[in-house]
Amino acid sequence: MSSVLKKTETDETTLLAAQDQEPMEAVAEQTDGFHVLLDALKANDVETIYGLVGIPITDLARLAQAEGFRFIGFRHEANAVNAAAIAGYLTKKPGIAMTVSAPGFLNGLVALANATVNCFPMIMISGSSEREIVDLAQGDYEELDQLNAAKPYVKASYRINHIEDIGIGVARAIRAAVSGRPGGVYLDVPAKLLGQAMEAAAAQRSIVKVVDPSPAQIPAPDAIARALDVLKKAKRPVIMLGKGAAYAQADADIRAFVERTGIPYLAMSMAKGLLPDNHPQAAIAARSYALKEADCVMLIGARLNWLLSHGKGPTWGGKDHKDWAQKTFVQIDISAQEMDSNVPIDAPLAGDIGSTVSALLAAIDQTGFDKPDAAWTGAIAEKRDANIAKMAKTLSAKSAPMNFMTALSAMRDVLKDKPEVYLVNEGANTLDLARSVIDMSVPRKRLDSGTWGVMGIGMGYAIGAAVTSGQPVVALEGDSAFGFSGMEVETICRYNLPVTVVIFNNNGVYKGCDVNPTGGADPAPTVFVKGARYDMLMQAFGGEGSTVNTPEELSAALAQGISSGRPTLINVVIDEKAGTESGRITHLNPQSAAKKK
Numbered sequence: 001m002s003s004v005l006k007k008t009e010t011d012e013t014t015l016l017a018a019q020d021q022e023p024m025e026a027v028a029e030q031t032d033g034f035h036v037l038l039d040a041l042k043a044n045d046v047e048t049i050y051g052l053v054g055i056p057i058t059d060l061a062r063l064a065q066a067e068g069f070r071f072i073g074f075r076h077e078a079n080a081v082n083a084a085a086i087a088g089y090l091t092k093k094p095g096i097a098m099t100v101s102a103p104g105f106l107n108g109l110v111a112l113a114n115a116t117v118n119c120f121p122m123i124m125i126s127g128s129s130e131r132e133i134v135d136l137a138q139g140d141y142e143e144l145d146q147l148n149a150a151k152p153y154v155k156a157s158y159r160i161n162h163i164e165d166i167g168i169g170v171a172r173a174i175r176a177a178v179s180g181r182p183g184g185v186y187l188d189v190p191a192k193l194l195g196q197a198m199e200a201a202a203a204q205r206s207i208v209k210v211v212d213p214s215p216a217q218i219p220a221p222d223a224i225a226r227a228l229d230v231l232k233k234a235k236r237p238v239i240m241l242g243k244g245a246a247y248a249q250a251d252a253d254i255r256a257f258v259e260r261t262g263i264p265y266l267a268m269s270m271a272k273g274l275l276p277d278n279h280p281q282a283a284i285a286a287r288s289y290a291l292k293e294a295d296c297v298m299l300i301g302a303r304l305n306w307l308l309s310h311g312k313g314p315t316w317g318g319k320d321h322k323d324w325a326q327k328t329f330v331q332i333d334i335s336a337q338e339m340d341s342n343v344p345i346d347a348p349l350a351g352d353i354g355s356t357v358s359a360l361l362a363a364i365d366q367t368g369f370d371k372p373d374a375a376w377t378g379a380i381a382e383k384r385d386a387n388i389a390k391m392a393k394t395l396s397a398k399s400a401p402m403n404f405m406t407a408l409s410a411m412r413d414v415l416k417d418k419p420e421v422y423l424v425n426e427g428a429n430t431l432d433l434a435r436s437v438i439d440m441s442v443p444r445k446r447l448d449s450g451t452w453g454v455m456g457i458g459m460g461y462a463i464g465a466a467v468t469s470g471q472p473v474v475a476l477e478g479d480s481a482f483g484f485s486g487m488e489v490e491t492i493c494r495y496n497l498p499v500t501v502v503i504f505n506n507n508g509v510y511k512g513c514d515v516n517p518t519g520g521a522d523p524a525p526t527v528f529v530k531g532a533r534y535d536m537l538m539q540a541f542g543g544e545g546s547t548v549n550t551p552e553e554l555s556a557a558l559a560q561g562i563s564s565g566r567p568t569l570i571n572v573v574i575d576e577k578a579g580t581e582s583g584r585i586t587h588l589n590p591q592s593a594a595k596k597k
């Protein structure tokens with residue numbers, strides 16, 4: 001946009017008559033909040049917006065499309081926000097989602113909170129009502145104090161009140177989302193702001209292109225020396241890679257560090273594939289043994305939260321759940337506050353993973369590093385190979401109807417030769433078993449329920465991954481998990497995305513054979529309609545759908561779905577008696593915990 005002189009609304013006759021007297025009135029070109037907001041996003045390389053329309057987002061979405069943005073419209077805000085969140089994770093640039101006010105905002109907030117909890121950078125922009133009415137609680141259309149409602153669940157929550165501040169407001173939101181520990185940011189955009197006008201040239205000057213949005217955070221040299229000292233003293237060290245390491249996109253240096261030190265490594269679920277799961281140093285299939293027996297653990301972008309039993313207790317070789325493991329810990333994390341959150345960290349490395357790992361490599365080049373004793377690496381390899389052989393036996397056992405392992409075995413064989421495929425995964429048994437069975441060989445290809453173990457990310461993540469990458473996506477879903485975002489199959493069809501949804505259908509949550517103990521007509525709380533035809537849902541919108549009963553049928557349908565690049569849904573009939581309550585986290589159920597005592 002540039003400032004131009006514009007003639008006032010005068011017809012030509014008047015102009016001609018007036019030409020000897022007054023010069024044309026000079027009026028600087030005006031612009032409005034809609035345009036300035038989109039210009040601010042464009043200046044910061046935003047190309048795609050995920051959202052759901054309604055006042056005032058409809059006009060914004062239309063204009064965005066007209067201005068060359070890709071606007072992906074969803075059927076529920078949570079899925080739009082999940083798509084933006086995973087786009088942020090995959091690209092290291094904040095994903096952008098737009099929602100309408102109050103209910104639209106609240107529908108999106110769960111996913112925004114989930115993005116924050118998982119450290120994914122994104123910005124949710126919601127339209128909001130008149131401040132004056134909200135602040136006096138006078139009952140506006142879709143009234144809610146969104147700015148404050150968002151605060152506890154996000155990394156930052158901002159409102160822009162004046163058109164002149166849009167540039168700096170967007171810049172602030174971007175920097176908050178991607179700098180330091182990434183997270184979800186809420187940006188409140190009152191409808192009134194979008195309608196405000198200002199001079200176009202001044203608006204252009206107010207736009208901020210954020211310089212170095214996610215600055216490197218270089219660890220102090222003494223912290224590097226301390227960490228190497230702790231690692232060198234270890235007899236049985238192990239490295240744990242988390243999704244922060246995958247996010248960092250420092251793949252080559254991480255691999256060089258693991259290989260140069262010779263330390264066996266484990267990978268958290270979304271870090272699988274950072275090094276190929278069949279790497280000779282992979283201890284993934286010997287996880288329990290490695291965590292128990294290690295005398296030193298180096299965490300790279302992984303938190304010692306519930307997924308790692310808080311770094312203490314029997315999983316780590318402790319006596320009871322409160323017992324600190326007698327191990328040393330080295331931790332790389334961009335958030336210094338993360339250190340000592342659950343157990344004392346002997347060598348904290350507060351820095352970004354790229355800078356920190358390269359500093360460690362440089363220090364090793366100077367001082368050398370002796371690989372761990374063969375007794376330790378050999379013991380891990382032996383345990384791993386035994387576990388893999390044991391699993392191979394389970395996988396090869398045929399079962400009719402299929403159980404989880406039979407179906408996963410078929411999927412594993414198809415996916416083995418297709419490293420480019422993204423695998424989205426949620427459910428209970430479907431999640432926990434697929435994580436162990438399906439190997440990953442490329443970084444950032446496995447996207448799942450993450451830190452909260454949340455259901456509902458499936459279609460949002462699948463759409464976000466497909467839109468961001470153009471690569472094929474397989475979304476492996478429990479039948480319950482699918483239900484949370486299932487309506488987005490229409491979105492998948494509408495944009496003709498290369499997504500194959502695979503539903504492990506065992507007629508219920510965890511399994512489908514529970515009965516109502518009273519003998520009454522209502523089904524048990526965990527049970528769904530039996531023999532449901534989820535494939536017909538995809539067909540309803542013009543996609544491909546099929547129901548499969550055997551591993552051979554599943555293999556063929558999966559291979560076909562991926563190679564077709566078309567929206568596909570495979571309804572996999574799984575034995576309704578297969579499945580464990582809560583998958584592998586049964587021990588967290590209060591009843592089973594009480595029984596153990």
Ligand code: ADP
Nearest residue numbers: 181242243244248268301302303333334352353
């Ligand atoms: P996982 O669930 O795989 O164990 P978490 O989500 O618990 O992983 O942990 C990821 C950690 O990575 C977070 O503590 C976050 O602060 C950290 N992190 C994210 N990005 C970076 C980065 N670029 N450099 C260093 N640490 C990072």
Ligand code: TZD
Nearest residue numbers: 427428429430453454455478479480481509510
């Ligand atoms: N609601 C939300 C938002 N997240 C959750 N994690 C749950 C409820 C509880 N929950 C789980 O933890 S797994 C699960 C639920 C409802 C579904 C398990 O059933 P499924 O998978 O059909 O998806 P399996 O493979 O049959 O176990």
